[in-house]
Amino acid sequence: MKRIFILIILISLLFFSLFPYGVLFIASCSSIPVDKGLHSISISELTIINFQHVFTNEFNILLCNTLRVSLTTTFIIIIFSILLSYSITRFNFKYKVYIEYILISCYLIPPILLIIPYSRLLLAFNLLNSLTGLVLTNTAFCFPVCAWFMIRYFESISTDLDKSGALDGASTFKILWNILIPQAKTGIIAISVLSFILSWNDISFSFFFSDNIEFKTFADGLEQFRISDPTYTNMPSFAASSFIVVTIAILLFGLLEYSIDKKFNKI
Amino acid sequence: MKFLQYLKNLSKFLICFIPPIVLIIILIFIPTLFTLVMCFENYGNSIRIILGKLEDRNFVNSIYNSFLYTLCTVTLQIILGYLTALLMFFIPKNRFSIFIWIIFFLPYAVPSTVAVISWSMSLREEGFISYVLKYFFNIDNYSWFKEYLLLSTIIVSVWQFYPFVYIGLLTSLRKIPHNLLRSSEIDGARFYQKIKYIIFPQTKKTLISIIVLRILLMFTKFDTPYLMGINNKSNELTLLPTYIYSLINISGINTISASAAMYFPLILVMLFTSIFILLRIKKLVNN
Numbered sequence: 001m002k003r004i005f006i007l008i009i010l011i012s013l014l015f016f017s018l019f020p021y022g023v024l025f026i027a028s029c030s031s032i033p034v035d036k037g038l039h040s041i042s043i044s045e046l047t048i049i050n051f052q053h054v055f056t057n058e059f060n061i062l063l064c065n066t067l068r069v070s071l072t073t074t075f076i077i078i079i080f081s082i083l084l085s086y087s088i089t090r091f092n093f094k095y096k097v098y099i100e101y102i103l104i105s106c107y108l109i110p111p112i113l114l115i116i117p118y119s120r121l122l123l124a125f126n127l128l129n130s131l132t133g134l135v136l137t138n139t140a141f142c143f144p145v146c147a148w149f150m151i152r153y154f155e156s157i158s159t160d161l162d163k164s165g166a167l168d169g170a171s172t173f174k175i176l177w178n179i180l181i182p183q184a185k186t187g188i189i190a191i192s193v194l195s196f197i198l199s200w201n202d203i204s205f206s207f208f209f210s211d212n213i214e215f216k217t218f219a220d221g222l223e224q225f226r227i228s229d230p231t232y233t234n235m236p237s238f239a240a241s242s243f244i245v246v247t248i249a250i251l252l253f254g255l256l257e258y259s260i261d262k263k264f265n266k267i
Numbered sequence: 268m269k270f271l272q273y274l275k276n277l278s279k280f281l282i283c284f285i286p287p288i289v290l291i292i293i294l295i296f297i298p299t300l301f302t303l304v305m306c307f308e309n310y311g312n313s314i315r316i317i318l319g320k321l322e323d324r325n326f327v328n329s330i331y332n333s334f335l336y337t338l339c340t341v342t343l344q345i346i347l348g349y350l351t352a353l354l355m356f357f358i359p360k361n362r363f364s365i366f367i368w369i370i371f372f373l374p375y376a377v378p379s380t381v382a383v384i385s386w387s388m389s390l391r392e393e394g395f396i397s398y399v400l401k402y403f404f405n406i407d408n409y410s411w412f413k414e415y416l417l418l419s420t421i422i423v424s425v426w427q428f429y430p431f432v433y434i435g436l437l438t439s440l441r442k443i444p445h446n447l448l449r450s451s452e453i454d455g456a457r458f459y460q461k462i463k464y465i466i467f468p469q470t471k472k473t474l475i476s477i478i479v480l481r482i483l484l485m486f487t488k489f490d491t492p493y494l495m496g497i498n499n500k501s502n503e504l505t506l507l508p509t510y511i512y513s514l515i516n517i518s519g520i521n522t523i524s525a526s527a528a529m530y531f532p533l534i535l536v537m538l539f540t541s542i543f544i545l546l547r548i549k550k551l552v553n554n
Contacts, residue, residue, distance in 0.1 A: 020385035084287035110487035117298035140294035219378035
């Protein structure tokens with residue numbers, strides 16, 4: 001009885017998670033306009049032709065931009081979060097507890113209020129309409145929360161390990177590289193995924209700081225297409241491109257989880 | 268000799284500490300300071316505009332909607348996230364675990380635009396949800412997306428962000444020592460007793476941190492509510508961030524200082540709340 005109950009909850013939650021993805025898949029495979037609802041589409045009307053039209057020049061640019069921005073942001077965030085977490089958890093100094101509060105309060109600031117200062121800052125460095133500008137703003141947005149989580153992970157690693165490393169004559173950076181980073185690997189991977197997703201899904205900064213399709217990310221580019229087509233005439237092709245982008249993200253996370261699984265054999 | 272050692276340690280500390288702090292100062296502190304200066308540089312004008320806005324029904328509605336939206340989304344996200352994490356923790360590992368993990372994580376990997384497109388297709392009058400409700404419960408076709416925009420936005424936001432809670436709690440659950448659970452089983456503890464006396468106390472710190480973060484993030488959420496409302500003529504969904512954006516969009520830079528000023532007291536309240544909760548976490552950690 002208990003098992004059936006657990007199974008029902010599991011299936012309901014899986015359905016809830018997958019449902020919009022399924023809707024997207026059916027919409028992307030439909031050969032007719034989806035005005036009358038997806039339930040009215042019969043299996044014989046499903047086609048893969050919409051996927052063939054996805055890889056247009058614009059879609060490739062958007063996808064490439066999104067990947068470049070997300071990967072660079074993640075790399076910067078991981079390096080800086082590790083440095084900050086190490087300095088906070090392994091060195092004693094006054095007021096270090098307040099840095100955590102500052103990080104949380106920084107994350108609390110709504111991006112909408114930072115748009116004007118950011119636009120002026122980017123304008124001053126000639127970074128409006130550029131991918132570097134998007135990387136910087138995304139880093140600013142994601143760094144506080146990622147650093148906060150990284151501090152939590154570093155705190156959970158016992159300082160005895162550092163001490164024994166130091167006794168064996170290892171330098172500070174050797175301790176960081178050879179002891180702490182391998183210990184915090186799960187946390188680092190989790191935070192990489194978090195920062196990657198935050199910048200991958202970001203729409204606000206691209207929306208405000210890029211006018212040109214050459215420098216827009218996928219989420220914003222798709223939104224511009226959606227606004228220009230409120231009646232959903234091109235919905236099958238939107239759905240097909242969205243489906244491909246989401247699938248890429250899922251495969252990437254699957255790969256990450258698989259690597260964690262292989263390394264730690266925890267799942 | 269001691270002084271040299273001190274200098275060596277200091278230089279190591281500074282090499283690690285200075286780069287991230289410079290990043291925070293340049294990318295977060297200076298822009299925030301700029302916003303605050305902007306709030307108060309023309310304070311007389313800002314106050315006048317704020318007082319005027321208090322009579323604006325949309326402004327009052329936006330505050331009410333923001334609180335309602337935050338409360339509902341955070342509560343539902345925590346319930347769903349905790350349930351999912353518990354399921355994943357207790358279900359024995361098998362070859363399908365990784366697929367289940369990915370499926371549960373999927374909503375978080377979906378960009379807001381895609382989530383909104385997908386849900387708006389389902390919540391339309393001709394959408395799948397209306398069809399299912401009509402088929403099984405004989406409820407007339409109804410455009411949930413247009414008529415109940417706030418409810419639709421809450422559903423989309425819960426769907427999008429409950430994996431955040433799930434991942435955070437699952438990490439915390441995996442850290443619980445197996446000996447604890449095993450010894451409770453030997454002592455004859457039931458399932459709910461294990462949850463009440465072992466799992467919940469062990470995950471309490473993480474849960475509080477996640478709740479604080481979710482409240483802050485949902486309260487300042489801009490993209491999902493904005494995208495849900497963009498092609499919709501309904502005025503029901505005006506949250507504080509979208510209201511401020513509409514002010515910036517309509518009236519330009521003069522009103523930005525006023526809108527920033529409107530947000531500022533709320534930021535302070537949330538700041539104090541988060542510091543209070545963080546202090547509680549510290550206290551729990553120390554205990």
